[in-house]
Amino acid sequence: MVFSVALSGKLTKKLVENLGAGRHGDGGGLYLVVDPSGARRWIVRVVIKGQRNRKGAPLRTDFGLGGANIVTLNQARERALEYRRMARQGLNPRYNAAREAPTFEELAQQVHIERLPTWKNAKHGAQWINTLRDYAFPKIGRLPVDAVGQPEVLMCLSPIWTEKHETARRLSQRIKIVLDVAKSKGFRSGENPVTTISEAGVLPKVKAKPKHHEAMRWQDVPALYADLAGRSAISAKALMFTCLTGARTGEVLGMTWDEVDAERRIWTCPAVRMKSGESHRVPLTDEMLAVVEPLRAMGSKYVFEGQKRHKPLSNMSMLMLLRRMQIEGVTVHGFRSTFRVWAAEIARAPREVAEMSLAHKVGSEVERAYSRSDLLDRRRELMIAWSRFASGNQPISALD
Incomplete structure (x- = not known):
């Protein structure tokens, strides 16, 4: 029987949820980073045995462990411990850590939070995530992001492609962004399925009907x-x-x-x-x-x-x-x-x-x-x- 070791540190679940902007240490090189926007993410700082930086000093590196809304405090501590063990063996965690892919919904929520400061206004930010909530999450939200391919994307787009074409077009853009971010974080490889679908012309062409606001003479x-x-x-x-x-x-x-x-x-x-x-x-x-x-x-x-x-x-x-x-x-x-x-x-x-x-x-x-x-x-x-x-x-x- 395998027993899970209970790890401890300075932070608590309540502190993780309420600490203000800044870098907050838990111990053992684990930090909670809170951005001014309120976005929260974990990083771990390790010194890799036997490896040197360009100046000849021991190689000290920060690694992201994921958003605090996805990765719990205990999970962050376990991952930080894994990274420290690899570093002590002279292994660079960037190339040796086993990373569990988040679900599509988990990553989409994180992308939304990270982009909050860039929205033109709160309404646009809400529309971005609400489109995914209504048309993507019910079908692919629980899938790991590395399991989302062309069939899964088509499952979201096809039902509304002609009836709600503008909504479908925006949905495809937002799914593409989430999958692009997944690739940049190492959770996916290969071409984005949204791009493949678009270039292959899989979905029928829809002639957009211009909508004009009715005007008084x-x-x-x-x-x-x-x-x-x-x-x-x-x-x-x-x-x-x-x-x-x-x-x-x-x-x-x-x-x-x-x-x-x-x-x-x-x-x-x-x-x-x-x-x-x-x-x-x-x-x-x-x-x-x-x-x-x-x-x-x-x-x-x-x-x-x-x-x-x-x-x-x-x-x-x-x-x-x-x-x-x-x-x-x-x-x-x-x-x-x-x-x-x-x-x-x-x-x-x-x-x-x-x-x-x-x-x-x-x-x-x-x-x-x-x-x-x-x-x-x-x-x-x-x-x-x-x-x-x-x-x-x-x-x-x-x-x-």
Whole structure:
């Protein structure tokens, strides 16, 4: 009968779960490393007998033992002991340790945690893991990552490939990432099965149908704006401001007062809320300021405060307002298209001015590298004309 030896050290299960950022020693060269993001992983430091580094000193090396959410404290101690034994025999653990492959779900969860600091926002991070949770984990989640091949990947993708093609496409990308990470950690070898499936054309070609946000005719905007102006709800003010600026819902609802420079008449939306990942300056017109300035009296952090103090309106607030107004078949995002059509057909604005007003990237990367201006002054002229038209303050005539 084989008895398991109970190993001990300085750390406890509770400490492993709650220690802050830094490197925390357990003893015997075993450390818990906690990243600023909260991700936790094990490493062991050993000195390999008889081997020297480039400077002639004893070869001291750190080896990763896996994430603390996958590898328990006792498992980490056992692996650390195994590594120390090999090192004392002059064996490099990097090439001699027997590594047990984690399951697909275990590694996917670890990849998700490690990438938390890179997500554009919490919603995107949640979508990444939720897609795997819904379509991959039920079928291959318990399989070791080295056992996932083409049949297993197809088992996840085939049922939704045509009906939910965009979801399936994203699922395949995320499965590929997990398997690529598995290979980089030594748990797999050979080509990624997702790549093989794609290159072989195993799955049928699906012609993507472009989805367009339903937009209101520009001719109907002044009547809508007049209706909104007669309403006191914050959602009405937010929708008025959205119409005037052509900004996205998340950009408007996340707007804080420290982003507004009333003196220079500029709203600077930070990169973290921009789809492009770059900050964007919006010229503020008289009509825009007339919407937001009275809201300062609320003393909130957010310009458009929701039902909870110092919290923004919900993402659905403006769309629900449109529905209560019995305006069907129109989305909030569609007002960007409304502005773009007006800018081209009525204002006859240059393409680069209209596109930059919507925070779209214009030209190739090389062209953008040489063009440092965001055309703020020219965009201001266009937004003044649009604001006057949309608010009914002045009939529009073609811009020069």
